[in-house]
Amino acid sequence: MSHDTSAAPAGDADRAAVLDTARRAKDAAVALATASRAAKDAAVVAMADALVAETPRIVAANALDLARARANGTSEALIDRLTLTPDRIADIAEALRSVAELPDPVGEVVRGYTLPNGLEIRQVRVPMGVIGIVYEARPNVTVDAAGLCLKSGNAVLLRGSSSAYDSNLALVAVMQDALAASGLPRDGVQLVPGTSHEAVKHLMTARGLVDLLIPRGGADLIRSVVEESTVPVIETGVGNCHVYIDAAADIDKAVAILVNSKTQRVSVCNAAETVLVHAGIADAFLPAALAALQERGVTIHGDARMRPYAEAAGIPFAAATDVDWAEEYYSLDLAAALVDSLDDALRHIRRWSSGHTEAIVTDSVEASRRFIAGCDSAAVMVNASTRFTDGGEFGFGAEIGISTQKLHARGPMGLPELTSTTYVVTGAGHIRG
Amino acid sequence: MSHDTSAAPAGDADRAAVLDTARRAKDAAVALATASRAAKDAAVVAMADALVAETPRIVAANALDLARARANGTSEALIDRLTLTPDRIADIAEALRSVAELPDPVGEVVRGYTLPNGLEIRQVRVPMGVIGIVYEARPNVTVDAAGLCLKSGNAVLLRGSSSAYDSNLALVAVMQDALAASGLPRDGVQLVPGTSHEAVKHLMTARGLVDLLIPRGGADLIRSVVEESTVPVIETGVGNCHVYIDAAADIDKAVAILVNSKTQRVSVCNAAETVLVHAGIADAFLPAALAALQERGVTIHGDARMRPYAEAAGIPFAAATDVDWAEEYYSLDLAAALVDSLDDALRHIRRWSSGHTEAIVTDSVEASRRFIAGCDSAAVMVNASTRFTDGGEFGFGAEIGISTQKLHARGPMGLPELTSTTYVVTGAGHIRG
Numbered sequence: 001m002s003h004d005t006s007a008a009p010a011g012d013a014d015r016a017a018v019l020d021t022a023r024r025a026k027d028a029a030v031a032l033a034t035a036s037r038a039a040k041d042a043a044v045v046a047m048a049d050a051l052v053a054e055t056p057r058i059v060a061a062n063a064l065d066l067a068r069a070r071a072n073g074t075s076e077a078l079i080d081r082l083t084l085t086p087d088r089i090a091d092i093a094e095a096l097r098s099v100a101e102l103p104d105p106v107g108e109v110v111r112g113y114t115l116p117n118g119l120e121i122r123q124v125r126v127p128m129g130v131i132g133i134v135y136e137a138r139p140n141v142t143v144d145a146a147g148l149c150l151k152s153g154n155a156v157l158l159r160g161s162s163s164a165y166d167s168n169l170a171l172v173a174v175m176q177d178a179l180a181a182s183g184l185p186r187d188g189v190q191l192v193p194g195t196s197h198e199a200v201k202h203l204m205t206a207r208g209l210v211d212l213l214i215p216r217g218g219a220d221l222i223r224s225v226v227e228e229s230t231v232p233v234i235e236t237g238v239g240n241c242h243v244y245i246d247a248a249a250d251i252d253k254a255v256a257i258l259v260n261s262k263t264q265r266v267s268v269c270n271a272a273e274t275v276l277v278h279a280g281i282a283d284a285f286l287p288a289a290l291a292a293l294q295e296r297g298v299t300i301h302g303d304a305r306m307r308p309y310a311e312a313a314g315i316p317f318a319a320a321t322d323v324d325w326a327e328e329y330y331s332l333d334l335a336a337a338l339v340d341s342l343d344d345a346l347r348h349i350r351r352w353s354s355g356h357t358e359a360i361v362t363d364s365v366e367a368s369r370r371f372i373a374g375c376d377s378a379a380v381m382v383n384a385s386t387r388f389t390d391g392g393e394f395g396f397g398a399e400i401g402i403s404t405q406k407l408h409a410r411g412p413m414g415l416p417e418l419t420s421t422t423y424v425v426t427g428a429g430h431i432r433g
Numbered sequence: 434m435s436h437d438t439s440a441a442p443a444g445d446a447d448r449a450a451v452l453d454t455a456r457r458a459k460d461a462a463v464a465l466a467t468a469s470r471a472a473k474d475a476a477v478v479a480m481a482d483a484l485v486a487e488t489p490r491i492v493a494a495n496a497l498d499l500a501r502a503r504a505n506g507t508s509e510a511l512i513d514r515l516t517l518t519p520d521r522i523a524d525i526a527e528a529l530r531s532v533a534e535l536p537d538p539v540g541e542v543v544r545g546y547t548l549p550n551g552l553e554i555r556q557v558r559v560p561m562g563v564i565g566i567v568y569e570a571r572p573n574v575t576v577d578a579a580g581l582c583l584k585s586g587n588a589v590l591l592r593g594s595s596s597a598y599d600s601n602l603a604l605v606a607v608m609q610d611a612l613a614a615s616g617l618p619r620d621g622v623q624l625v626p627g628t629s630h631e632a633v634k635h636l637m638t639a640r641g642l643v644d645l646l647i648p649r650g651g652a653d654l655i656r657s658v659v660e661e662s663t664v665p666v667i668e669t670g671v672g673n674c675h676v677y678i679d680a681a682a683d684i685d686k687a688v689a690i691l692v693n694s695k696t697q698r699v700s701v702c703n704a705a706e707t708v709l710v711h712a713g714i715a716d717a718f719l720p721a722a723l724a725a726l727q728e729r730g731v732t733i734h735g736d737a738r739m740r741p742y743a744e745a746a747g748i749p750f751a752a753a754t755d756v757d758w759a760e761e762y763y764s765l766d767l768a769a770a771l772v773d774s775l776d777d778a779l780r781h782i783r784r785w786s787s788g789h790t791e792a793i794v795t796d797s798v799e800a801s802r803r804f805i806a807g808c809d810s811a812a813v814m815v816n817a818s819t820r821f822t823d824g825g826e827f828g829f830g831a832e833i834g835i836s837t838q839k840l841h842a843r844g845p846m847g848l849p850e851l852t853s854t855t856y857v858v859t860g861a862g863h864i865r866g
Contacts, residue, residue, distance in 0.1 A: 030783070034806045115828055119817060128839050129809065207659075211839050226640075230660050232840040253862035260864035350463070372857055373467045376562065384552060384860030393865070394856070395548055406561050406644050406853035407665040408841035420839035423827070424805055427817030429686035431693035432826070 017193045018202035022209035025130045025155040028185035032153050033127045035184060037104040043182035044100040044147050048093035050178040051143065051171070055086050061170035062139070069163055081138050082164055092143045095398070099147040102397045105416040106153045120426040125419045127153030129211035132192070132203050133400075134159045134225055136217035139167040146175055146189045148400050152418040155188045157210065159203060162195035204229040212418075216401050219328070234409060236401035239269030239356035240328050241386040244345045244371065245289075246362035247280040253383060254281075254361040255289045260385040261359060263296040267330050269402060270357055270389045274325065274335040276345045282309065282338055290315045298332045305338040325352040342367055346374035353377055355404045357389040378404055378411040450626045451635035455642035458563045458588040461618035465586050466560045468617060470537040476615035477580050481529035483611035484576065484604070488519050494603035495572070502596055514571050515597055525576045528831070532580040535830045538849040539586045553859045558852045560586030562644035565625070565636050566833075567592045567658055569650035572600040579608055579622045581833050585851040588621045590643065592636060595628035637662040645851075649834050652761070667842055669834035672702030672789035673761050674819040677778045677804065678722075679795035680713040686816060687714075687794040688722045694792060694819040696729040700763050702835060703790055703822045707758065707768040709778045715742065715771055723748045731765045738771040758785040775800055779807035786810055788837045790822040811837055811844040 032040075051058065062084040069079050108125040115121065131154045133145045142158055149156035160168045168191055176186040192199050204213060204225060213233045215225035226233055243261050245254045261272035277285060282305075290300070290313035299316040300306065301324040310317035324335040325348070339345045349358055359381035360371040368382045379389040389412065391399025396414030403409040409417040465473075484491065495517040502512050538558050545555040564587045566578045575591055582589035593601045601624055609619040625632055637646060637658060646666045648658035659666055676694050678687045694705035710718060715738075723733070723746035732749040733739065734757040743750035757768040758781070772778045782791055792814035793804040801815045812822040822845060824832025829847030836842040842850040 030807075030809075033809075113828070115826075119821060119826075121827060123844075126809075227663050232838060234840075250862065256862060256864050264865050368859075374463075375855075376463075376466075376559075377855065379856040379858060382857070382859040384858055384863040385865055387865040388552060388858055388860075388863065389856070393548075393552075394554060395546070405665060407667075410853050411556075411856045420843050422808075422810065423812040423822070423844045424815070425812060425817055425821055426801075426815040427821075429683065429689060430817040430821065431689050432697050432818050432820040 015202045018199055019206055019209065021190050021193060022130060022157060022203070022206045024187040025157055025190055026209055028187035029127065029129045029155040031185050032150065032155055032188050033106075033129070035153065037106075039182070039184060040104065040151055040153065041100040043179050043184045044096055044151055046178040046182045047143075047147065047150075047175045048096040048100075050174045051089055051093045051096070054170075054174045055089050058084055058089055058167065058170045058174065059086065061166040064166040065164055074163070078163075082167070084139060084167060088140070092140050095140075095144060096147045099151050099398050102151065102415055104151070105419050108416075110421055117430065118428065119430055122424045122426075123421050124424055125416065126422050128418060128420050130155045130157060130209060131418060132157040132159065132210045132213040132231070134200055134203070134213065134215045134217070134221065136161045136221060139164045139171060141216065142168045142171045143175070144398070145400060146172075148398055148415060149418060150179075150184075150188060152415045154418060155185075155190075157190055157192050157203060159192040159200055165195055200225075201228060204231060207231055211420075214401055234401070234403050234407075234413070235405040236403055236413075237269045237356075238328060238354045238404060239271070239402075240274070240326065240352060240354040241270060241272045241357045241359070242274045242276060242345075242349050242353060243272045243359045243361070243386065244276045244339075244342070244349070245278060245281060245285055246342060246360055246364060246367045246371075247278040248364035248367055249278075249281055249285065249361040250363055250383075251281075251285055251288060254285055255292050257359065257361050257383070257385050258289055259292045259296065261387060262293065262298060262334050263332065264385070264387050266332055268387075269328070270386050271330075272334070272359070272386045273327060273329055274337070274348075274352070276337055276339050276348055278342070278345070279305070279338045279340050287313060293334065296332065298334050300334055300336050302336040303338065306336045328354070342370055343374075346371065349375060349377075356402065357381060357386045359384065359386050378402065448635045451632055452639055452642065454623050454626060455563060455590060455636070455639045457620040458590055458623055459642055461620035462560065462562045462588040464618050465583065465588055465621050466539075466562070468586065470539075472615070472617060473537065473584055473586065474533040476612050476617045477529055477533040477584055479611040479615045480576075480580065480583075480608045481526040481533075483607045484522055484526045484529070487603075487607045488522050491517055491522055491600065491603045491607065492519065495600040497599040498597055507596070511596075515600070517572060517600060521573070525573050528573075528577060529580045532584050532831050535584065535848060537584065538852050541849075543854055550863065551861065552863055555857045555859075556854050557857055558849065559855050561851060561853050563588045563590060563642060564851060565590040565592065565643045565646040565664070567633055567636070567646065567648045567650070567654065569594045569654060572597045572604060574649065575601045575604045576608070577831070578833060579605075581831055581848060581851060583612075583617075583621060585848045587851060588618075588623075590623055590625050590636060592625040592633055598628055633658075634661060637664060640664055644853075647834055667834070667836050667840075667846070668838040669836055669846075670702045670789075671761060671787045671837060672704070672835075673707070673759065673785060673787040674703060674705045674790045674792070675707045675709060675778075675782050675786060676705045676792045676794065676819065677709045677772075677775070677782070678711060678714060678718055679775060679793055679797060679800045679804075680711040681797035681800055682711075682714055682718065682794040683796055683816075684714075684718055684721060687718055688725055690792065690794050690816070690818050691722055692725050692729065695726065695731060695767050696765065697818070697820050699765055701820075702761070703819050704763075705767070705792070705819045706760060706762055707770070707785070709770055709772050709781055710739075711775070711778070712738070712771045712773050720746060726767065729765065731767050733767055733769050735769040736771065739769045761787070775803055776807075779804065782808060782810075789835065790814060790819045792817065792819050811835065
C-alpha cells in the first residue's frame with residue numbers, strides 16, 4: 001500500500017479511537033439490521049440528493065487532495081483517478097439511485113421446511129453487521145461501498161487511501177447528514193480515523209466488532225490484509241486470466257475473444273494476461289490473432305514455439321520467463337504459449353492462475369466440458385470474453401468486488417454476498433428426547 | 434490446546450513435510466473434484482467395510498494411545514472418549530454408510546439465467562479443494578470428517594489430538610487402502626505429520642494449498658487457529674446459549690424447554706448456559722422451574738433479584754459475576770437473571786452471547802418477532818429447546834461442526850457448506866463493447 005510522504009492531512013489514530021468507531025458502527029448495525037426496505041431506500045436516495053446538492057463542498061475538499069498529490073509529484077493518471085468534478089459526482093449519485101432500486105436481500109428465506117417432529121425451520125438472510133472496506137485511490141468507492149452496505153442493512157467502516165482523505169471526509173460527512181435526516185443512525189457510514197497503516201491494523205484485528213473486511217486494490221494491499229487480519233476477510237480481484245484456444249476453435253470467434261479479453265481495457269482484473277494456443281490450430285489462428293493484437297499495440301512474451309509466429313507477424317516479442325506466466329500485467333503485454341493438448345493447457349492454468357477467470361474458445365462440447373471441470377477459478381467462459389466477469393455484466397446491478405477466494409463468495413459480489421443467514425426454528429414446546 | 438507431556442509417538446514434522454502433505458492433497462483434490470457420485474459413494478462404503486474388517490488392527494493401535502493416556506494420568510472420562518471398541522467401530526462405519534446415501538452437493542446449479550445479450554450464466558457448486566480439520570480427542574471425528582470431505586469431492590488433511598495419534602494413524606491407513614482399492618487417490622485422506630503445535634502452524638499458514646481450515650474443539654483451540662491462520666477458517670462451536678422466558682410464556686412449556694436446554698446433555702455447545710426471566714412472570718414460572726432444575730442437580734448463578742426465588746426453592750445458589758454471564762459452563766451450572774423487558778433481555782444477549790443459539794418461550798407473535806429480529810446468532814428457537822441446533826436434528830444427515838461466524842456458513846454445517854461455487858458462462862463468441 002502506498003502512503004503519502006507529505007504531512008498527513010489528519011493526525012494519526014490510536015487503537016482506542018479506531019475501536020470506538022467500530023463500536024459505534026456495531027450499535028448502528030443493530031438499528032440498520034431491522035430497518036425496513038423503504039427506510040433504507042429513502043436514505044440511499046437522500047444520500048444521492050445530498051451529494052449533488054453539496055457538490056461545491058465536495059469539489060473544494062477534493063481540491064485539497066489534488067494540491068497535495070501535485071506537490072508530491074503524483075502521476076497525471078493517478079491525479080485523474082483522484083479528481084471529482086460535478087459530472088463525476090452526478091454519476092456517483094446516479095449509481096446510488098440504482099442501488100436503491102435493487103431488491104433488498106435481507107429477509108429472503110433461503111431454505112425452509114418442516115421436520116417430521118413438526119419443528120419449522122427457516123434459513124433467513126440477515127445483514128453481516130459491520131463491514132470494513134480498505135481501498136485505494138478512487139473516491140467513488142467511498143460512496144459505492146456505503147450505498148451497497150447500507151442497502152444490505154450493514155454499517156460500514158471506510159478506509160480509503162490517505163491521498164483521498166479530504167475528499168472522503170467530505171463525502172462521508174454529506175452522507176452522514178443525509179442518513180440522519182432520513183432517521184437512520186449517522187454512524188451507519190463512518191471513515192476510519194487516521195491515515196497511517198496502523199489504523200488499518202487496528203481495524204484488521206477488531207475481533208467481535210468487525211464482521212467482515214474486504215480489501216479492494218492492488219495485490220500488495222490484499223496480501224497484507226489477508227495475512228494480518230484476525231477478522232474474517234474476503235480476498236478480491238487479483239486476476240491472472242487465461243484464454244485457451246482449443247484445437248476445435250472457430251478462428252474468427254477466437255481472434256475476437258482474445259483481442260477483446262486482452263485489449264478492451266487493460267487496467268482491470270478481468271483482462272486476459274496469458275493466451276494458450278493448441279499446437280494443432282496455431283498455423284490457422286496465430287497469423288490473424290497476432291496481426292490483430294499488433295494493431296492494438298500488444299507485446300508478446302512467448303515461449304520458444306511462439307517466437308517464429310511472432311517474428312512472421314512482426315509483433316514485438318520477448319522470451320517469456322516464469323515471471324511472465326505469473327504476472328498480472330495491467331498493460332498491453334500478453335504472455336503466450338503453445339500447448340499440445342487441453343490437459344497441458346489445464347496444467348498450465350492450475351499452476352499459474354490466480355483463480356479469477358479462464359476462457360476456452362472451442363466448438364467441441366467435450367472440450368468445453370473437460371475445461372470447465374478442470375479449472376479451479378471463480379468463473380469459466382466458454383466462447384466469451386474474460387471481460388464479462390463483472391457484477392454489472394452478470395446483471396447484479398452493482399458490485400462490491402470480485403472474490404477470488406472460495407469461502408462465502410466467489411466471483412462478482414453483489415448485495416446477497418454482503419449478508420449472512422440465521423436459522424429461525426419454531427416449535428410448540430419442542431424438547432429433545 | 435493440550436499436548437502430551439510423554440514422549441511423542443512420532444517425530445516432529447518440519448514445514449517442508451507438512452507442505453508436502455498439503456501438496457499431495459492438492460493433487461488428489463483435482464481427481465476428487467471430478468469423481469462421479471457413484472465413485473465417491475463406492476469409496477465411502479469401501480472405507481466403512483474396511484474399518485469393520487480391520488477392527489483388530491484399529492483396536493490394537495488404540496491400545497497404544499490408551500496405555501500412553503493412562504501412564505499420563507489422563508482422567509477416566511477422557512480415556513472413555515479416546516477408547517475404540519468393536520461396537521464403536523461398527524457405529525463409526527455405519528455413520529459412513531449414511532454419508533454415502535446423502536445427495537452429492539457437487540454439480541448442483543445454485544442459480545442460472547440467460548442475460549439479455551444471450552450469455553448463459555450458471556452458478557455451480559464445486560468442491561472447496563483441500564480442507565484441513567484440527568480437532569481434539571475423539572478418534573471418530575477422523576472418520577466422520579474424512580467421509581464428509583470425500584463425499585463433497587474434497588481432499589482432507591486431518592490433525593487430531595496427539596493423544597489419539599496411533600488410533601488416527603491406523604484409521605487413516607485403513608481408509609487410504611480402501612480409497613486406493615476403489616480407484617480414488619489415497620492422498621485424498623491424509624494425517625498431518627508430526628504431533629507438535631508447530632505442525633498445526635504450518636497447516637494454518639499453507640496459503641494456496643489449504644482452501645479451508647475448520648477447528649473443532651475447545652475455545653482455546655478455536656481462538657488459536659482463528660488468530661494464527663492465514664488460510665480461510667470457519668469458527669465452530671463455542672456456545673453461550675440463552676433461554677428467555679417471556680411475560681407471555683406458557684409456564685409448562687417454559688419449564689420443559691429450560692430443563693431440556695440446560696440438562697438434557699451438559700457437555701455440548703447447544704446446551705443453555707443462561708436463563709433470562711421476565712419479571713412479570715417470575716412468580717408464576719420460577720418456583721416450578723427451580724424445583725425441576727434442583728431435581729436434576731443444577732446450581733444457579735443468579736443476580737440479586739434471583740436470590741429470593743432460589744432460597745425459597747432450596748436450590749444451590751451463588752451470586753453471579755460477569756464471569757458467569759460470559760461462561761460456557763459445560764456443566765450443571767446455570768446463570769440466571771430477571772429482566773424487566775424483552776429489550777433488556779436482548780441487550781443482555783447481544784452483550785454476552787457467543788452467537789450460537791438463543792431461545793424465547795412466548796405465546797406472543799409480536800414478542801417472538803422482536804426477539805428474532807433482535808438476536809444476532811446462528812439460530813433462534815421459538816418455543817423449542819436450544820438443543821435442536823444440530824445438523825442431525827436439522828435433517829442434514831451429517832454435520833462437520835456448527836459455525837458461529839457469519840462468513841460462508843452459519844449454524845450447523847452439512848455437505849453443501851463444504852463446497853464453493855463457480856460461474857460457468859457460455860456464449861457464442863460474445864465480446865464486450
